[in-house]
Amino acid sequence: MIKPGNNFIIRQILHFYVTWIVWRHFHELKFDPVEIAPDKSILLIANHFSFWDSLILYVVCRKLLKKKFYVMAREDTTVKFQYVKYGGAFSINKQSRDMLQSLDYAAELLNDPQNLVLIFPQGKLYSNFVNTVQFEKGITRIMEKAEGKFQLLFATTFVQYLKHKKPTATVYLKTEPSFSKSFEDLKNAYQMHYDNAKLQQTEIVI
Amino acid sequence: MMQEDHLQKRMFFRRVGGFSINQKSKEVVKSLQYAAELLDNPNNLVTVFPQGALESNHIDEINIERGIDYIVKKIKGDCQIIYYSAFIEYFESLKPSVYFRFLNCGTNRDFDFERLKTMINDHHKKALKEQVNAEH
Numbered sequence: 610m611i612k613p614g615n616n617f618i619i620r621q622i623l624h625f626y627v628t629w630i631v632w633r634h635f636h637e638l639k640f641d642p643v644e645i646a647p648d649k650s651i652l653l654i655a656n657h658f659s660f661w662d663s664l665i666l667y668v669v670c671r672k673l674l675k676k677k678f679y680v681m682a683r684e685d686t687t688v689k690f691q692y693v694k695y696g697g698a699f700s701i702n703k704q705s706r707d708m709l710q711s712l713d714y715a716a717e718l719l720n721d722p723q724n725l726v727l728i729f730p731q732g733k734l735y736s737n738f739v740n741t742v743q744f745e746k747g748i749t750r751i752m753e754k755a756e757g758k759f760q761l762l763f764a765t766t767f768v769q770y771l772k773h774k775k776p777t778a779t780v781y782l783k784t785e786p787s788f789s790k791s792f793e794d795l796k797n798a799y800q801m802h803y804d805n806a807k808l809q810q811t812e813i814v815i
Numbered sequence: 816m817m818q819e820d821h822l823q824k825r826m827f828f829r830r831v832g833g834f835s836i837n838q839k840s841k842e843v844v845k846s847l848q849y850a851a852e853l854l855d856n857p858n859n860l861v862t863v864f865p866q867g868a869l870e871s872n873h874i875d876e877i878n879i880e881r882g883i884d885y886i887v888k889k890i891k892g893d894c895q896i897i898y899y900s901a902f903i904e905y906f907e908s909l910k911p912s913v914y915f916r917f918l919n920c921g922t923n924r925d926f927d928f929e930r931l932k933t934m935i936n937d938h939h940k941k942a943l944k945e946q947v948n949a950e951h
Binding site: 658659661734737738740776810811812814 | 821868869870871872873874902903904905906907908909911943946947948949951
C-alpha cells in the first residue's frame, strides 16, 4: 500500500497546480454550500468518470469544506503518477491482501476531524452517462470502523459544455445524516441522490 | 442552422456557413426554406439541430421540432438524412473525447416525420447504452 506523502512544499505546489488547471480547463465549477460539522471528519462518496473528478472535488474541498484532503486511488494509478501521493492519495489494490490495510487506513484517517477522505465506491472509471452507480463492498468496512467519527457527504459530478467553449462542472452535494446503514441502504441512498442530481442536470435548456 | 441570438453574438460564423433561425419570428419559414434550397445542391451539407434549443447531454428523450419536416418536404433534389448522437467524456485523459454514433435515416424520398422521431429516439437510447459500456 502506498501512503500519502508528507512533504509540505510539494503539497503546496500541487495545490497551486490543481487549482490552476481546474480554473483553466473549466468555464465554471458549480456547487451549492452544505452544512459542515466542525468536530467531525468527512467521508466524501462520489461518482468516478475521469481523472478530473478528484481534481474538481479537491478544489471543492479547499473552497467549501476546508479539510485536509485524502483520496483513495487505485494502486496502478498511484504507481504511474507517483506525485499524486503528495496530494493526499493513498492506494488500494482489490486483488491483493493489502486491501484491508488500505480500508483500515481510510478509517484511521477519519478519526481526525481535520481530515476529508474521498472514496469512489465504483472502484474504477465508468461513463458519466450511467444510470446506476455500482458500489463495491469495501466502503462498509470503513464506515463500521470509523462509526460516529465522520460526517457522510455525497457528491455527484456532471460535466457539460452547453453554450460555452469550456466545459462546466456541476457538483451536487448532499449530507446524509444517519450513516449507520447497511450496504444496500447506502447504495440506495446514493442512487437517490444521483437520480435527483441527474434530473436537475437534464432540466437545463438554453 | 443556428439560433438567431446565438449567431448574433458570433457573426463570424456566417463566413463558415452559419445562418440563423428565430422560432418566434415570422421569418422562421424563410430560414427553413433557405435550408431546403441549400439541400437542392448535392454538393452541400446542412447541419440542423432538430431539438431547436441547447439541451443537456444527459437527456434520454430527444425532442424534435416540426421544422425538419418542413425542410425535408421542400427539398427538390436528392438528399440523405443522417442523425448522430454525440457524447463527451474524459475517462483516463485530461482532454475530453467525443463519441459520435451515426444513424442513417434514409432519404427525402421516403421521409416520414413520425417515423424519424421514433428512429432518432430509439437510436439515442441505444447510443446511451453503448456509451455506458464504451471501451476506454
